Amino acid sequence: MKKKSDWKVHLLALVMVIIAEAIGTKSFKLGPGNVLLLPMLYALVIGMFLPSLKLVDRDDMEIASPYIGLSVMFLTAKMGTNIGPNLSKIFSAGPALILQEFGNLGTIFFALPVAVLVFRMGREAIGVSFSNSREGSLAIISDLYGLDSDEGVGVMGGYITGTLFGAIYSGLLAGVIISTGLFHPYALAMAAGTGSASMMAAAMGPTIAAYPEMETELSAFAATSQLLTSVDGLYMSLFMGIPLTEWLYRKLGGKPAAGKSGKEAAK
Amino acid sequence: MKFSQAFRIFVISGILALIGNFIGFKINPIDALPGMVILLILVVAGYAVSRVSPIKLPSIAYISALAIIASIPGVPGADLVVKYVNNVQFLALCTPILSYAGISIGKDMDSFKKQGAKIVVVTLLALTGTYVGSAIIAHLVLKLTGAI
Structure with a gap:
């Protein structure tokens, strides 16, 4: 990193926080439910316009990048203090919390068929479908296939999409799912903990807004699920996610990797 | 990153959250300050432990563990921790994170457009x-x- 002062970055962040919080939370009707727009989403959107307004350059972007991870730690601490008082509730919900971790494999069944059958993607489909494409997923793919491989291109695309739109999309998705009334708020809170702090926060916003009287329990369930994912995510992907994705890819008739036997694509 | 650099960012990020907490949730920063200081202590302690611990886990694992322990009913001071931290809103802590994310987002844009x-x-x-x-x-x- 260059020897450049980071005060501009902090001042910009301050202005973004002030503007975003001053606008405040807005909700509007979309289909069956209410969609919540939260200050954090405005902050992200303001950020997307900064380069075209010539307010930030490459150096500023590089400077700001590690600050994301550092400021996430406050959120982690806050959520931890919600777990302590709710430990007994969490133990009684234990089986659900642990088993819902397998729901993270849902990425494969939602994404892979469309990637292979509709978009005719090659093995990029495996990289983008086996997980929610966060940092850990980059590490796994780079280890197994290399980031220059087709699978690597897929997971990078997923990573960038998630970074850009993941929070916004998670907030909208959670709002829509909440409005269906199909799920208990505890289940929705557990589902929000998928391994990405910003996506979890975005999915929890509308959940807490819809059930404000349950805020501490909901936050505790989300944080515990998040914690579980950070512990088991790597193993889940390595031993279940990747093999399952490879298997389904062959079943769907996906193109074999260059240089591999065509037998894999026989089905 | 040096510890002192990280500490500086923790303090700045905490101040941003206090300001957002005031503007967005009308909670006086004086009332929210004790809670924010508690969070800061948990963050700094967890971060420090992760740097010296022989067990290589991400900092958030240690921070989370410390925060859980500090808030278990019966642990000395746990009721105060919970009471004060309640004055710092969850959503107010999210806005600074996504502000930094927003500033850095441009660097991923080019490769993404392809x-x-x-x-x-x-x-x-x-x-x-x-x-x-x-x-x-x-x-x-x-x-x-x-x-x-």
Whole structure:
């Protein structure tokens, strides 16, 4: 990193926080439910316009990048203090919390068929479908296939999409799912903990807004699920996610990797 | 990153959250300050432990563990921790994170534009899958075990 002062970055962040919080939370009707727009989403959107307004350059972007991870730690601490008082509730919900971790494999069944059958993607489909494409997923793919491989291109695309739109999309998705009334708020809170702090926060916003009287329990369930994912995510992907994705890819008739036997694509 | 640099960012980030907490939630920064200082102590302690601990785990694992222990009923001071931290709103802590994310987002834009809309659609389907998949299992198991 260059020897450049980071005060501009902090001042910009301050202005973004002030503007975003001053606008405040807005909700509007979309289909069956209410969609919540939260200050954090405005902050992200303001950020997307900064380069075209010539307010930030490459150096500023590089400077700001590690600050994301550092400021996430406050959120982690806050959520931890919600777990302590709710430990007994969490133990009684234990089986659900642990088993819902397998729901993270849902990425494969939602994404892979469309990637292979509709978009005719090659093995990029495996990289983008086996997980929610966060940092850990980059590490796994780079280890197994290399980031220059087709699978690597897929997971990078997923990573960038998630970074850009993941929070916004998670907030909208959670709002829509909440409005269906199909799920208990505890289940929705557990589902929000998928391994990405910003996506979890975005999915929890509308959940807490819809059930404000349950805020501490909901936050505790989300944080515990998040914690579980950070512990088991790597193993889940390595031993279940990747093999399952490879298997389904062959079943769907996906193109074999260059240089591999065509037998894999026989089905 | 040096510890002192990280500490400086923690303090700045905490101040940003206090300001957002005031503007967005009308909570006087004086009232929210004790809670924010508690959070800062937990963050700094967890971060420090992760740097010296022989067990290599991400800082958030240690921070989370410390925060859980500090808030378990019966642990000395736990009631005060919970009471003061309640004055710092969850959503107010999210806004500074996404402000920094917003500032840095431009650097990923170029490589992203080359990939086209397919990858966006498939990624969003994947995100839908993990959320809905987890919600279905959690809901069913909560029902079956009689927790709800």
